[in-house]
Amino acid sequence: MDYINNYNGNILVVxxxxxxxxxxxxxxALIEGYLGGxxxxxxxxxxxxxxxxxxxxxxxxxxTFVPGSCxxxxxxxxxxxxxxxxxxxxxxxxIELKLTGFDFVxxxxxxxxxxxxxxxxxxxxxxxxxxxxxxxxxTVDALRHNYGDDMVEAIVIxxxxxxxxxxxxxxxxYWGSKDKFGFGKLMGEKKLKAVALRGLGTFEVADGFFDExxxxxxxxxxxxxxxxxxxxxxxxxxxVSEGILSVxxxxxxxxxxxxxxxxxxxxFLKYHExxxxxxxxxxxxxxxxxxxxxxxxAFGFLGKDAPQALExxxxxxxxxxxxxxxxxxxxxxxxxxxxxELEKLSKSQGxxxxxxLPHFDGVSPWPIIPSLETTLPQASGIFSNAVxxxxxxxxxxxxxxxxxxxxxxxxQAMAYILGICPLFTLISPExxxxxxxxxxxxxxxxxxxxxxxxxxxxxRYLAEICAMxxxxxEIHPSLxxxxxxxxxxxxxxxxx
Amino acid sequence: MELQFDTLKCDGCRxxxxxxxxxxxxxxxxLGSSLMYYREEKKNYYxxxxxxxxxxxxxxxxxxxxxxxxxxxxxxxxxxKPILLRVACDLCKGEEKPLCVKAxxxxxxxxx
Numbered sequence: 001m002d003y004i005n006n007y008n009g010n011i012l013v014v015x016x017x018x019x020x021x022x023x024x025x026x027x028x029a030l031i032e033g034y035l036g037g038x039x040x041x042x043x044x045x046x047x048x049x050x051x052x053x054x055x056x057x058x059x060x061x062x063x064t065f066v067p068g069s070c071x072x073x074x075x076x077x078x079x080x081x082x083x084x085x086x087x088x089x090x091x092x093x094x095i096e097l098k099l100t101g102f103d104f105v106x107x108x109x110x111x112x113x114x115x116x117x118x119x120x121x122x123x124x125x126x127x128x129x130x131x132x133x134x135x136x137x138x139t140v141d142a143l144r145h146n147y148g149d150d151m152v153e154a155i156v157i158x159x160x161x162x163x164x165x166x167x168x169x170x171x172x173x174y175w176g177s178k179d180k181f182g183f184g185k186l187m188g189e190k191k192l193k194a195v196a197l198r199g200l201g202t203f204e205v206a207d208g209f210f211d212e213x214x215x216x217x218x219x220x221x222x223x224x225x226x227x228x229x230x231x232x233x234x235x236x237x238x239x240v241s242e243g244i245l246s247v248x249x250x251x252x253x254x255x256x257x258x259x260x261x262x263x264x265x266x267x268f269l270k271y272h273e274x275x276x277x278x279x280x281x282x283x284x285x286x287x288x289x290x291x292x293x294x295x296x297x298a299f300g301f302l303g304k305d306a307p308q309a310l311e312x313x314x315x316x317x318x319x320x321x322x323x324x325x326x327x328x329x330x331x332x333x334x335x336x337x338x339x340x341e342l343e344k345l346s347k348s349q350g351x352x353x354x355x356x357l358p359h360f361d362g363v364s365p366w367p368i369i370p371s372l373e374t375t376l377p378q379a380s381g382i383f384s385n386a387v388x389x390x391x392x393x394x395x396x397x398x399x400x401x402x403x404x405x406x407x408x409x410x411x412q413a414m415a416y417i418l419g420i421c422p423l424f425t426l427i428s429p430e431x432x433x434x435x436x437x438x439x440x441x442x443x444x445x446x447x448x449x450x451x452x453x454x455x456x457x458x459x460r461y462l463a464e465i466c467a468m469x470x471x472x473x474e475i476h477p478s479l480x481x482x483x484x485x486x487x488x489x490x491x492x493x494x495x496x
Numbered sequence: 497m498e499l500q501f502d503t504l505k506c507d508g509c510r511x512x513x514x515x516x517x518x519x520x521x522x523x524x525x526x527l528g529s530s531l532m533y534y535r536e537e538k539k540n541y542y543x544x545x546x547x548x549x550x551x552x553x554x555x556x557x558x559x560x561x562x563x564x565x566x567x568x569x570x571x572x573x574x575x576x577k578p579i580l581l582r583v584a585c586d587l588c589k590g591e592e593k594p595l596c597v598k599a600x601x602x603x604x605x606x607x608x
Contacts, residue, residue, distance in 0.1 A: 064524060065514065065599065092510075099525065137538070150535065174538060202525040210518055214598050221601050229507070253540055254557070257509035262601035264507035268540035278504070278557040280541040289540065 001026050005204045005443050006060055007036070011044070012102040012124050014117060015051075016190055017109035021124040026103055035440070035454075036060040036103070038086045038416035039461045041075035044106050045084060051108035052077065054186055056089070056155070056195070058103050059419020063095035063259065064205055065213035066439055067220055068424035068431065070094050070259035073416050078181035078381075079189070080166055080351070080362040083469045087179040087384045089155065090421050091258045091266070091291075093172045096153035099199025107192065114162075116194040118147070121201065129193040135159060135315045136171045137285075143196045155195040158317025160346040161188035166362070167326075167345055169319040175266075175289040176314045178386035178422075180363050184317050206443045213439065220430045221262050224393045230255040231267040231290050234427070237392045238368055240297040247304055248296075251275045253287065263427050266291055269307045288314065292386055295320025297367045301328050305335040312339050316346040321364035321385075325357050326350060353474070360385070361473030375479060376405035376487050379472045382465055383412040387422045394429050401483070402490045409491065413458035433458075463495035497607055499546060499585060499594065501555035506604045508533060508542045515599035519588045530585040531596060549584045555604075 001009030011024040026040075034040045037059035044055050054076040061069045072094030078085040089097075097105070101122035114132035118125045131139040136158040144152050153173065160168035161184035168184030170177050187193075232248040248267060253275050255264035270277065270287035277286070288311040290296055295313065298321045299306035309327070313320040327341045352359035359365065360378050363385055368374065373396060377389040389408065390396060398404035408426075415422040418436060425431045433451040441449040472488050510526075510533045517529035526532070535542035546553040552563040587607065588594040597605045 065511070065518075067601070150537070200525070200527050202521070202523045202527065204523050210515070210595070217599070217601055254504075255507055256540070256542075257507040257601075259509060260511045260514070261509055264509070264602075270540075278541075280536055280539055283539070285538050287540070 001031070002028055003031060003444065005206050005445075006064065007031065007103045008098065008101050008201065008203055010102045011104040011106065012119065013106045013108065014124065014126065015108050016111040016115065016126070016192065019111070019126050021126065031060070034461070035417050035457055037062070037071070037419050038073045038075060038413070039457065040104060041073055041086070042084070042461065042465060044104060045075055048106055048108055054107040054183065054190065056097065056105045056107075058094055058098045059417060060440060060444075061436070062419030063098040064443070065210050065260065066420065066436070067213070067217050068258070068261045068421040068428070069419055070261060071415065071419045071421050072097050074170065074179065074183050076183060076186055078183070079185040080182040081381055081473055083361075083381060083473070084465060085181040085381060086416055087170075087177065087181055087183060087386070088416065088422050089172055089177065090423075091172055093153050093155060093197065094419060095259045096197040096199050098203070099201045100197055101199065101201045105195070107190065110189060111191040114191050114193050116143070116196060117192065118196050120198040132162060132193050136317050137174050137315050139194060140173050143194060147196060147198065149198055151198065153197045155197075156317070157184045157187045157193060158315060158346070160184060160317040162193070163347050164188045165318070165346060165348060166351040167318050167322055169317055171314060171317055174314060175291045176295070176320060177291070178384045180319055180321070180385045182319070184319075206445060209439065209443045212442055216430065216435055216439070217262060220428050223428065223430055225263050225427060228393070229264050231265055231293050234265060234388070234392050235293055235297070238293075238388055238390070240293065240368060241300045243303060244297050244300045244306060247306055248290070250304070251287065251307060253277075256289065258421055261421060261424055263424060265423060265427075271307060292320050294364070294366050294386060295324060298324035298364070299338075300367070301333070302335060302338060305338070308335055309338045309342070312342050316342055318342060318346055319364065321367065322352050325352060325364065326355055329355055329357060358476045358478045360475055360479065365479060370479060370481070372401035372481055372483050372487060373404045375481060375484060376401060376491055377408045379475055379479075379484065379488055380405070380409060380491065381469065381472060382409070382462070383416060383422065387412070388426060390426070391429075392423075392427045402487045405487065405491050406494050409462055410455070410458050413462050414454065417458060417461065459495045466492045466495060497587060498548065499553070499587070499596070500606050500608045501544065501553075501560060502604050502606075503543060503555045503557055503560060505602050506543060506555065507602060508535070509601065511599040511601065512544065512596035512605060515595035516585070519591065519595045520583055528583065530582055532582070547582045547584050
């Protein structure tokens, strides 16, 4: 790699069968043609496809001063849909990966025994996992104790992943993730318990880049997010149930932001000590960070116990929305019954499809009132359903549902390729192709780079992944509506 | 004149930490920063530590605290320790205003 800015220039290739790690160069052609994130992940996926790769990649702008530049992307064949899919890693995971000295990690094959991957300071080690058998919270604690650093970021699986449940989700530290495609099961099949990251590395950005990012930041904070914070505001915008919104309001402790993000969307709810307690007390586990509004809302039938059910999903490494739907179907109406059922789900091969519950090719739907506009993005099956299938706080962009779905998909593609939080791009209308292309142009010293080029790369990526996927797959009859089939065709045709 | 923190407004985005490093080293990294994010994650207890010339300033959620040489840092676990090795805040000498102040999206940091 000749470029000196934004990337380390390294791809880590981990072969779980041989137990060896190799390093490849991140070549100029990949960066120039695909920029990064999901688009380079797809190229790496194609290169290594016979080995069932699981790829974790950072974007061109991940871990920079660009607002919302926290994201990395997991790409692999979803064990749920059987198709290539993407899930974002947000909070501190993406930046920690880039600061390890590796921009992309390709994980190949299956290990014969439980292992963990320890990536730090330009080094990578495959180690035996004595965390196998522990839940997610115990695993994160053990990893940090083992490596002697509370700032280790971890991508882990819990019992659900170990048992190869289709409901298994990878977890970022303790709090689940935006994985709705069963990548937790894929890690379980690979016998990969955890990827632990600690990076104290360094990379360059261009002169002038910082100031341009601050200009964009100031525009954003004085825009639609001004005066807003927390997951409750997002829930209000999406019209999730009043019951859940009042639970959030009652238990809210502090809101957290992902790296470099102006909107703190992660709200910590306290239920084992007063919610406004700001000191570090003897209560070691006072509550839960709400990273998944869809999952919390799906547990709305448990009322004030919904956050504790979500916590149990996080501990077991279960995808919360699908799990909540299955718990409700099993007739469990209180926390004790729900926890018992979740324990069973973490050991079962049950799924939404099998249970006859609403799903998009097996993936859980958002628990909001469906419309063609919100159904088309979810049915496309390319990007995680953890992100709302519509704009938040602002009016949708486009004259009709198909145009709005195209706009949503292009925004997601841009976010997943550049390393921007895909939720933040739906919150902040200031994050335009024009502005982001301008930042890419500055930091890469690409004089001819433009919004049109960025748009073209996103469209080409979408066209390719749509072609590889074939179609939307099975959609539960309850989610079908007039215009869906034609709309999906129109959306996919628009990227050609 | 020193940096001041409205601690409860902080949401832990770490933009200030990386902006500070950029002032000192002109690159992206947390290592050269005078500011460091610390946390007890399961308790949602987090804040920033600032290395000043002759003290450490802890922007703790329950209120700020200054640690003088010889005093023990409490809280923050192992994540609060390496700050002792960092370069001290110089209020971004040569800049129109400190880069952490510019980069903070929530106006947590001010100079007073």
